[in-house]
Amino acid sequence: MMFHVKRQDDTTPDPPADERAPEAPEAAGRLFGANLDRAIRYADMLAGPGVRRGMVGPREVGRLWERHLLNCGVVAELIAENAIVHDVGSGGGLPGIPLALVRPDLRITLVEPLLRRTTFLDEVVDELGLDNVRVLRGRAEEVRGRTWADVVTARAVAPLAKLAGWGLPLLASGGEMLALKGDSAADELLESEADLRKLGAVSWAVAHAGAGIVDPLTTVVRVRIGTVAPRESKAAKARRTAKPARRRPVK
Template identity: 60%
Template sequence: METGTPAEGAEEELPEAPSAARAVFGVRFEAAVRYAELLATAGVRRGLIGPREVPRLWERHLLNCAVLAEVVPEGVSLCDVGSGAGLPGIPVALARPDLSVTLLEPLLRRTTFLEEAVKELGLTNVTVVRGRAEEMIGKLSMDVVTARAVAPLDRLAGWGLPLLRPYGEMLALKGDTAEQELAEARAALTKLGAVEWSVVQAGAGTVETPTHVVRVQVGESPGGVRAAARRAKAARAGRVAGGGRGTAGGRGAGGGRRRR
């Protein structure tokens, strides 16, 4: 959750990593600790997360995101759309060195943080790309797309599904409204080439509250690419006419929809 400039004197102390973190991150546990420290310091100073999120970084953010790795196939390419402060992309990349992860984020201050974090953590399996999802159609082709708190599911699918290869899948981290969002988005998902969808849980027995994941699988023609390309063209024209207001942006670690 973006909060702008943190209030003076609002700095919170980062708690010690829970025991579950060692099991989840394995040999990259120390790198996960360093990432938590970066979020709690530079992330707060730059307004990527709110200072009140620091005491719950591990449970609510790092582990909540990292357990998504349980449902990601082995050795695939993965794009984290609207990556913000790197959630869920960086925790998943830390937990799964076999994955090739792209952090897609449109805002410069966020991509600057992401590039610094990737370098600091030595994540050779992670690439940072600055851009909006609709601008990446035809440029990125992924096995898996992930997102957390970026947009309602129907809108998110319009951004994410066109980036998938045939038979790929989108994994969207949602809260208790996951089933409701999925029900409301079914017509849109069908138009975008989805053939199967469900809500699954990740992290049962690892985190106190399992992560709700909306899983959307596409068929041979994912994303309604032609329609998405038309939307992208219209969005570009709208930004020129309207002074540059964007669409598929990212978010930080606060769990809410993005704020500008």
């Protein structure tokens, strides 16, 4: 897939010095490869407009690379080629945007209910020329039935049981939810097992990603579902449940 790159040294003006992200670490070049310029521009957008508009806190600017872009981008190693990915509660685009930069083969939908955030995400997608990303405004419950995914990702959205209730119904048969979590991931997973079973999960585990890129490694809870029954369209359901029309008596 070919991309039109808006480079900082030609078509994109340099952001003010106080709105730039820290210099990209060497690991960023290894992770983002040919899309490093885009990753740098995204980091600057988070450090400037992203802070002003509440996408990230001002204290996060100094650790945008290690804690955010790299931490999210390494999750790409857990995703199969050409997968359809829904990033639920995408916020400022994490982990969806880094995943799109690392893996142009993925088709990613950023699902976010708040208008100010989807406006920012639209600007990022347009600025970076990300042809493999679309922005969808709405809650996960509202998206259900409109589009299906091979993978659902989420970061810092909700406790695992609640997140599974939002994310697992968006998956096609055999799909997987990847939830970025912290040190308490194993305990949270243990507490959520009963809820996961009710939602159709067939396997779950804690995984780690990013060896040689991030330290500590990114912790991910992986939850896979089984076979999903064929979904009935709204039109078909309406026809099936409609009451038969009353016949007028023949005179």
